[in-house]
Amino acid sequence: MRIDEAFRRVVGGYWWLIGLLVLLPVIAAASYGSHQAPRYQAVARLQMSGGLASTNVQADAATQWLQGVVTSPNLVQKAMVAGGLTGDPTAFALESVAVNRIGVSTVNEVSVVTDSPDRSVVVASSLVDQAMSMANGTRESDATKMDALNKEIAQVTASRDALIKELATAKPGPVLSLQARIASMEPILADLLRQRSDLALASSSRSSIGLIDQARALPDPVGIGVPQMVALAALAGLLLGLGVAALLEAVRPRVRGRSWVAAELGAPLLGHLPTTDLTSRAAARAVSEFGASLAMIARRFRGQSLLLLPVEPRDRAWCGRAAEELSTLTGIQIDHRLSDAPEIVGLHGADSEEESPVVVALARTVVSQRRLEDFAARSAAMGWPVVGVLTFRRRWSNRVSIRWPVTTRDTAAAGKGSGSRDSATLNAPTHASDSLETGAITRPKARRIP
Structure with missing residues (x-):
């Protein structure tokens, strides 16, 4: 079978079926798209701690940490209340909250989609503020602890230095007492220095967030528009129609x-x-x-x-x-x-x-x-x-x-x-010999082409 004959049989013979299977999805897609409320997206850009990521794994780790924070039900629930939204926070996080990494870096975008640009901005800002408070609050606590340790170390060091100066001018009697006091301060000072070193190491490994761009709403609605939806529906209907027509032609070739x-x-x-x-x-x-x-x-x-x-x-x-x-x-x-x-x-x-x-x-x-x-x-x-x-x-x-x-x-x-x-x-009589499907043929009267 040649291509033009196959085209004539499938398309020419079942054009009405193909057209129907294209028209129905197009009408359904146009009706569905026209009744859908527009949705708007708000985007905020953040810088994670660590500067440039040395590997893709490190960048993924920072993004996954941020995604886990901003999609947690507790934080999402607070952001929805701030934006005047109701519903299941888990479903809202899955459908409307996303974290996208910018290349192989620690810069990430937090995007929120709602039916209003103002609500999207409020919800995105609330999520970003809560994530920054969680990440940066731990570092602020570390800084406070570091200041307290530094003060305590300074006091112990000052006391030890004063005893050392006193030991240099002391009479033979109190020398042993001064040496005992100085020796007792050494373990205390060593423990404080170890605590400061551990705190500094832990603080350097903790994440922190820096806000690069405030949350702002995009001017155009997001999602698939009605023309794109209709085009996809027409393409799907065309493929379905051709498949059904080819199947019918294979079953009953005409x-x-x-x-x-x-x-x-x-x-x-x-x-x-x-x-x-x-x-x-x-x-x-x-x-x-x-x-x-x-x-x-x-x-x-x-x-x-x-x-x-x-x-x-x-x-x-x-x-x-x-x-x-x-x-x-x-x-x-x-x-x-x-x-x-x-x-x-x-x-x-x-x-x-x-x-x-x-x-x-x-x-x-x-x-x-x-x-x-x-x-x-x-x-x-x-x-x-x-x-x-x-x-x-x-x-x-x-x-x-x-x-x-x-x-x-x-x-x-x-x-x-x-x-x-x-x-x-x-x-009109139906003779048993009126078609080539019979087997009995009688002798005719002679009729010839003149």
């Missing part, structure tokens, strides 16, 4: 287009009837073109019967009427029943006195591929060449009831089967 129907049967397209009313103006030109093409076929197969046979059994009745009207309009005898064809001889090998007929296939512009394959296979098995294809389009306005003249045999059969004595008109 040939669409007059030229493709003729190509499937391996025969030339002799004509196309735009309407089933062959006496209308719309069909006059089509019948004239078909007559010209049929005249060329008649010259090639002079002396052989010409059968107009439907590809689909449901078109048998209209095929009979069309054969009679086309015979009248073109001047070429066209048969439509297999009983008008030469008899097929059995397995004894006797040749028929009559030559095999030639077939013109009557098909709709959209027909099942299996029907076409079955028609071609049966025609080839009978040895009847398909010399042309006549396509037609049957509109709803053209689906009229076809009535046939009543013969004596038809009246008797109708009266015997139903008890009716209506001899005016009768629906």
Whole structure:
């Protein structure tokens, strides 16, 4: 199957389904987007302690620490109260609070999204203030402890130095007492120096936050806009429609287009009837073109019967009427029943006195591929060449009831089967030999192409 044929079958045959599956998501997305309240984002930029991050792991550690602080339910609850918001703080933190790192650095942005730019600014400012208070408050406490230790160390050092000076001028009697006092101060001073060293080391490893930019609201709403949402919905609907159409075509393959129907049967397209009313103006030109093409076929197969046979059994009745009207309009005898064809001889090998007929296939512009394959296979098995294809389009306005003249045999059969004595008109008879799907064929009256 060529690409253009596949495109015609999938897209051309199921364009209404594809269009429907595209239109419905577009309408739903447009309706959903138009009823959504705009949401605004406020952003504050912070500098974590440590300066430049030496590794990506170090930068990630600082960001994760800040994210863990600003998304904690207790801090989020206080920020929501400050912004006049209600609800679950955990859900609000997951949906509306985010921390984004700027490159491989310790600079981070805290963003908050709400339905109001002012509320976003208030909530973001509250979260940043609480995080700074938590991080910087520990360092302030360390500084206070460091000052107290420095004062105590200075006092002990001053006392020890005074005793040392006193020892230098002391008489032999109090020397031992002064030396004992100085020796007792050394452990105390050493312990204070150790505490200061530990405190300095712990303070240097603790995080601190510096505010670079105050929280400010972005001027434009955030999130996917209605045009983007509609475009995504259209794309999703298109992919879904193509998939469904391809699946339907794989389950029930159909040939669409007059030229493709003729190509499937391996025969030339002799004509196309735009309407089933062959006496209308719309069909006059089509019948004239078909007559010209049929005249060329008649010259090639002079002396052989010409059968107009439907590809689909449901078109048998209209095929009979069309054969009679086309015979009248073109001047070429066209048969439509297999009983008008030469008899097929059995397995004894006797040749028929009559030559095999030639077939013109009557098909709709959209027909099942299996029907076409079955028609071609049966025609080839009978040895009847398909010399042309006549396509037609049957509109709803053209689906009229076809009535046939009543013969004596038809009246008797109708009266015997139903008890009716209506001899005016009768629906088109359905013969067992009216299509290539039968097996019994009777000898015809001789009808040949003139």
